[in-house]
Amino acid sequence: MNVEGKAYRTIWLAQDGKTVEIIDQTKLPHEFTTVRLSNLEDAARAIRDMLVRGAPLIGATAAYGVCVALEDDASDARIAQVYETLLSTRPTAVNLRWALDDMRARLLALPREQRQRAAYRRAAEICDEDVEICSSIGDHGRDLISGLWEAKDRKGVINLLTHCNAGWLATVDWGTAIAPIYKAHDAGIPVHVWVDETRPRNQGASLTAWELGRHGVPHTVIVDNVGGHLMQHGQVDACIVGTDRTTAGGDVCNKIGTYLKALAADANSVPFYVALPSPTIDWTIEDGLRDIPIEQRDASEVSHITGRTDQGDVATVKLTPDGSPAANYAFDVTPARYVTGLITERGVCAASRDGLEALFPERKTLSA
């Protein structure tokens, strides 16, 4: 997307044709800086420490991580070691495993001397495919938002609530849940976004608000716990969120707090949509609560917060008393029954195996 007049993706091949550059999302919204990934540890750290985050971008970074890791050794053993190192960085977003499985399968099928060039080619394809997929999600989501506006006789504003960051910063470009919002805004549909701050890492307050501000989309940052109140008072026309892993049965794993928003939406008859690219579908599982691993991150993300002082310095301060433990569950699972629809690159479907297989018939399980 456009940042101060320059078009950016979140990850790109550097001029040297070997290393990779990313936007350091831990520095936003107060600093826009980029970081170079030159080796396996750089890539692993970028994912683990959330310089890059968001399921599709994690997958893209892992794909390029394979590239920079094979510099001197493209052996089967090295590929296995790179695979395990990158897979171990974060457990929940299925795009990580999807991208690593894709890269490994393609590379092991080639002679060693062809592998590094093929890796860079495939990583670039994964990034380009993500941009296309997310743009399509945006198109289908825009049409859905347009329908909401028609239902209001094209009067007033469409108020949408989103949680965490599923914007272009969570993908290679466009985003998933925010892509429909960009496209609706650009089409002249009056939208306003309630942006959940999304404790503890504040991806909403720091990233989604930053994105929307740059694109000129009206928005209001809110504390995570106000969404239900807004829905009770008719101030939310729909919720649109992203996902890190959605099961073949339509259960949605997303940033912690998503489930509570879905419950509030259900209780107030507010449509609850999930935007997802097909690589985020885990076709191997049905029951998200049982089978999706939930990442637990360091307690310091709860006990401390980073921001800019009135003097313009970026500082980290402690919020909790010394000696008080903190728990940091990074995701939760929203059962399919609370999801109004899944917005995919092939259209909108019900949050169910039938719904997903109608859009992705190539995945239809062979009838028993």
Ligand SMILES: CSC[C@H]1O[C@H](OP(=O)(O)O)[C@H](O)[C@@H]1O
């Ligand atoms: C389009 S994936 C966005 C998804 O990823 C975020 O998690 P994290 O920032 O920890 O990577 C959050 O769950 C978003 O909805």
